[in-house]
Amino acid sequence: MDPVKSLKGTKKTGTTICGVVFKGGVVLGADSKATGGHIVMDKSCMKIHKMTPSIYCGGAGTAADTHHVTAMIGSQLRLLELNTGRPIRVETACVKLKRHLFPYQGHVGAHLILGGCDFTGPHLYNVSNHGSVSPEDFSVMGSGSYAAVGVMESKYKPDMTEEEAINLTIEAITAGIIHDEGSGFFVNYTVIRHIKESPYAEVSHGYHVSRPAPRQKKIKGLFTIPRGETEIMKEIVVDFATQTSEITIDKPHNTPIKPVGYMQ
Amino acid sequence: MQSDLNLPVDLGTTIMALKFDGGLLLAADSRTSQGSYVSNRMADKITPLIDDIYVCRSGSSADTQTVAGYARYSLDFHSQQLGKRPSVQTAAYILRDFAYQNKEVLSVSFICAGLDDEKARIFSIAQGGAIFEQKNYAAAGSGSTYVLTYLDEKYRPNMTETEVRELAVRAVSLAMFRDNSSGGCIRLCVLKPNTKPERIFLQGDQVQSMFPVHR
Numbered sequence: 216m217d218p219v220k221s222l223k224g225t226k227k228t229g230t231t232i233c234g235v236v237f238k239g240g241v242v243l244g245a246d247s248k249a250t251g252g253h254i255v256m257d258k259s260c261m262k263i264h265k266m267t268p269s270i271y272c273g274g275a276g277t278a279a280d281t282h283h284v285t286a287m288i289g290s291q292l293r294l295l296e297l298n299t300g301r302p303i304r305v306e307t308a309c310v311k312l313k314r315h316l317f318p319y320q321g322h323v324g325a326h327l328i329l330g331g332c333d334f335t336g337p338h339l340y341n342v343s344n345h346g347s348v349s350p351e352d353f354s355v356m357g358s359g360s361y362a363a364v365g366v367m368e369s370k371y372k373p374d375m376t377e378e379e380a381i382n383l384t385i386e387a388i389t390a391g392i393i394h395d396e397g398s399g400f401f402v403n404y405t406v407i408r409h410i411k412e413s414p415y416a417e418v419s420h421g422y423h424v425s426r427p428a429p430r431q432k433k434i435k436g437l438f439t440i441p442r443g444e445t446e447i448m449k450e451i452v453v454d455f456a457t458q459t460s461e462i463t464i465d466k467p468h469n470t471p472i473k474p475v476g477y478m479q
Numbered sequence: 480m481q482s483d484l485n486l487p488v489d490l491g492t493t494i495m496a497l498k499f500d501g502g503l504l505l506a507a508d509s510r511t512s513q514g515s516y517v518s519n520r521m522a523d524k525i526t527p528l529i530d531d532i533y534v535c536r537s538g539s540s541a542d543t544q545t546v547a548g549y550a551r552y553s554l555d556f557h558s559q560q561l562g563k564r565p566s567v568q569t570a571a572y573i574l575r576d577f578a579y580q581n582k583e584v585l586s587v588s589f590i591c592a593g594l595d596d597e598k599a600r601i602f603s604i605a606q607g608g609a610i611f612e613q614k615n616y617a618a619a620g621s622g623s624t625y626v627l628t629y630l631d632e633k634y635r636p637n638m639t640e641t642e643v644r645e646l647a648v649r650a651v652s653l654a655m656f657r658d659n660s661s662g663g664c665i666r667l668c669v670l671k672p673n674t675k676p677e678r679i680f681l682q683g684d685q686v687q688s689m690f691p692v693h694r
Contacts, residue, residue: 313541313544313545316541317541317545320584321487321541341518341519343487343488343513343518343540343541345487345488345539345540345541346541346544346545347487347488347511347539347540347541347544348544349511349519349522349540351519351521361516
């Protein structure tokens with residue numbers, strides 16, 4: 216991978232988004248900080264966009280790109296819904312997104328986690344800005360994903376309840392908020408529950424403000440070393456006036472070093 | 480190493496196809512990476528094109544998905560006009576033509592394999608669009624370099640399905656051990672005449688770990 220090449224083009228703005236499939240639905244989560252360079256543009260930004268009433272999309276990358284791509288494809292899906300008279304399948308949304316993104320060869324900076332329910336059940340897809348798609352059971356994206364993925368990988372289990380899935384989402388996004396400078400403030404989450412009749416999805420939104428664990432008090436005075444404690448092995452005195460030098464202390468190398476201060 | 484989520488999703492891969500007495504086995508690892516970050520550890524690189532014809536994908540994830548999708552559409556259309564299922568050779572050449580005509584912008588390599596009536600056929604399409612029909616087995620992707628000689632040594636024509644399955648699992652495990660870009664789980668696809676393709680997913684202990692236990 217050419218490091219110079221990756222510096223050009225759209226910059227990734229900070230985000231942590233995630234999605235989890237549970238028994239009977241899917242949860243999408245996101246942080247709420249939007250940055251422009253080093254300035255926080257929006258403290259309560261909504262990064263989970265609605266595509267159809269049963270399909271939602273979390274977006275990382277360039278905020279304008281994620282917002283507009285989701286809205287554009289969402290409107291195409293709405294037309295398809297009206298023309299066919301039935302709710303859209305999540306796979307359809309997926310294919311439309313990747314067919315839009317691939318021709319731009321990655322320059323449309325939309326990294327998306329697509330989640331929703333259709334008559335076949337709950338689905339979660341990862342859509343990259345280059346146009347590749349992968350179905351997943353859980354997914355994290357954005358600059359905070361490195362922090363969130365550890366939480367996800369260790370705590371995810373198949374067939375969770377809705378409450379467990381929401382808690383997992385909150386924990387994963389919180390990890391991103393704490394450890395990534397590009398993510399922050401609070402966690403937004405959207406729960407899409409699978410129901411048997413059309414439109415096959417029931418949506419609810421929520422938010423959570425995380426309180427990070429209290430910081431440990433630093434113990435002072437543990438590492439103070441009194442003056443004169445360090446043993447001098449060799450001392451050379453140089454007189455610049457007379458251009459002479461004298462070795463006043465010269466202990467051999469194998470002299471055992473006296474333990475000092477806290478090392479005792 | 481470069482860690483940047485703007486990098487394209489890459490299928491650094493180990494994929495292979497092996498003929499056995501009575502059919503064809505396809506095998507692949509399941510890792511996709513973006514630089515040094517593994518973005519999907521359970522990817523499916525064995526994609527169906529039409530009926531008994533499958534393609535193993537390696538290279539850029541977005542590019543291979545798009546080309547395979549185009550080939551699937553093209554084969555479907557072609558089969559309507561032809562009145563029957565096209566041959567494996569047609570499928571492979573459709574993939575090859577697309578890869579060759581767009582070689583400046585695409586980073587793809589495939590193993591296209593399937594059954595023509597009772598006969599198994601394997602085609603290997605390299606980066607840049609060169610196509611080779613392989614007599615007995617083919618391997619591709621970054622991990623294949625580590626196991627090609629292993630396959631050369633261990634493969635014999637007309638092995639049984641069990642033998643060839645053990646060989647493929649062993650080979651992919653070895654490649655996953657040595658190649659950074661291959662890893663995760665092993666996916667298999669068994670194609671036999673007049674039988675529905677069988678998809679097998681091996682994970683955890685079923686993937687042969689190369690780490691020495693008693694040393």
